[in-house]
Amino acid sequence: MSHLLEVRDLEVKFALRSGDITAIDGVSFNLDPGERLGIVGESGAGKSVTGFAIINLISKPGYISRGSIYFEGNEISAYSLARMRKIRGNRISMIFQDPMMTLNPVYTIGFQMIETLQAHRNISKTQARAIALDKLKKVYIPSPEKRLSQYPHELSGGMRQRIIIAISLLADPAIIIADEPTTALDVTIQAEIMDLLQELCERDRMGLILITHDLGVVSQVTEKIAVMYAGKIIEYGPTETVVHHPVHPYTIGLIGSIPGSIEPGKDLKQIPGMMPTLTNIPPGCAFNPRCELAADICTKKTPVFEEKQNGIMAACHMK
């Protein structure tokens, strides 16, 4: 085991009254120290569930039904809840989408930061405060001393997201999972937050898993991309190659759908139809009803996820 994080054949199911549905189906990928991986896909593709599954935050009726997750060589997917708590927020931390929702509105920033630190380490309040201040400086928050005694509502959205990044950094994690960290923010703020995340990864050799629907953001920040569709990774490879020479017809369609990828005013390349719901995934390749290359085999046999070209892995019969 040489990878920092290794996800092997992960499957997450949700037990519903009508039977189990599979939210993610056989997802595998690795992450090395300092590496930045982007997981992209549309809503319902299973990107967030993948992120949650890594730190075992899947709550009932969901459960990990197959596969394993190794972190620094240990199989953390087999850990008890108590053992997992020592990893979660400590060695692997997560940043969520909405900075308005993730901070507790009735406690000061300082209280929330010190609380987090003391939960993971046996240190005094004064020591915790000093670490908190240091992390706030690291994320370039102006007048950090003052922020410690402020409440979340006193800060802007961009500032709150920085505070959340600072909190996620408190215990010097090896990996940060960022689930749509800038979707709720304006573009100028988004650019700043992305710069910050990238800088932290480079300086502290931290691994980053960036979950987003925005291919533009992913293509600028990450080194590798995994494209998800209906619970599966359908394409995986170096960012540059995936963006310029995508293999899977879904990735090609997705990139073509982005305004700015073609001449203004021309029709955007559109993928007909929409992603199937998880209860109703078509047999064979899940993308076949929307795919222009679809042949007979695509409706019958699930394509194998295999190496295609230029180091890209993809699951498609036709390529």
Add this chain to the structure above:
Amino acid sequence: MTTHQTPLLTVENVVKHFDISGGFLDQLAFKGGIHLEKTTVKAVNNVSLFVNKGETLSVVGESGCGKSTLARVILGLYRPNSGKIFYDGQRIDHLSHEQWLPYRRKMQMIFQDPYASLNPRKTVRQTLEEPLRFHNPKMTAQEAVDKVAYVMEQVGVDPAWIGRYPHEFSGGQRQRISIARGLILDPNFIVADEPVSALDVSIQAQILNLLMDLREKHDLTYLFITHDLSVVRHISSRVAVLYLGTVCELASAKDLFESPRHPYTRALLSAIPRIGEKKAKHIKLKGEVPTPVNLPSGCVFHGRCVYARDRCRKEFPRFNELSNSTFVSCHGVEEGWDLG
């Protein structure tokens, strides 16, 4: 402003402030004696622009810059505090409710969230028929159904689903239905307030293509409100950049994206993540967007502008027309400072 044709819509020096001071006790202030203090949100400040027939004018800006308020003022949903709005040469901002009615048929709106803007208790047919029946009291039931079916087909929703409720549709289909509602009265002018921001990329492309097709087919004019600059570049003929309720720059989409003039426009454009391009250095703005309650003096952007000089802090810049029908409101551009 000079134009080659009469614009379909002209907005002149429109101001919209909202009083949020609350009750008597909330207004009490004790600075140097007891007196009452009004608090107002200055959402739209002295905005002037025009929209020509058949074009798409996009209004862009970050959250809280007043883009949606401007759209609502134009459609008469809010009354402006001052300023004038002309539609097809007729002044419309001061009209009474009854006088507005004929314009409502011609000016329609499409909203952002297709989950919130359709009444969950009405079928597609009821949603689409209501405005039709209201504006055409003499229309027979059959004519109304035919029209509804026709418009549904236009937006790519199967007319067989006429009796379904919104929850039976996906987000993209709902947005199509809300576009159908905007089209049912055969309007000339449509205000689309973030019509694709709630949708996934592949669905967003479908809706953008639909909007562009409809513009051709029905000879529509759009005012497109959005924060998404790549969408703007794709769909617009001209773009107005709004910051704190003030237009910084108004130019053709091509000029704006190729040679932005205003420092804010430049910073905004440099922040767009472009797929496949290695990250260009984006221009960092200092500080945060001030609240529209306490507008800065002088140029509203001066606090975040790296080029700001004394004049910017004191004097509100004029909205000047440059040679190529680009309008910019900046002392630096006017005086030809070195803006990097």
